Amino acid sequence: MTKSAEESKGTPQQRGEGWFQPWGWLYRPVSYAGWIVVLVVFMFCLHTAVFVDSRVHSVSDTLYGVFPYWIPALGIYIWIGANTCRKETPENPS
Secondary structure: OOHHHHHOOOOOOOOOOOOEEEEOOEEEEOOHHHHHHHHHHHHHHHHHHHHHHOOOOOHHHHHHHHHHHHHHHHHHHHHHHHHOEOOOOOOOOO
16 A cells, blocks of 8 residues: 555544644634634624624623623634644654
8 A cells, every 4th residue: 555545544633634733722723624613703703792782881791792602602613623633643653
């Protein structure tokens, strides 16, 4: 079996390819799919902030209003990042 055939086995994460790369507590996108996930989460958070802010009268009301939407959205982003991150494999496994 050739080396390219061996490299094509397994999931993208097992081959060292992934959507994200660990970056502190968060995950940095390293592929188009990762950037799409980040863009969708950012646009969702922005949309909910604008929606909630247009109906409340104080900053604390805004924070209370966006909290139930932002925490699950950021939790889903971190979960996707953790499950699709690039796994570092040793160069010389011997």
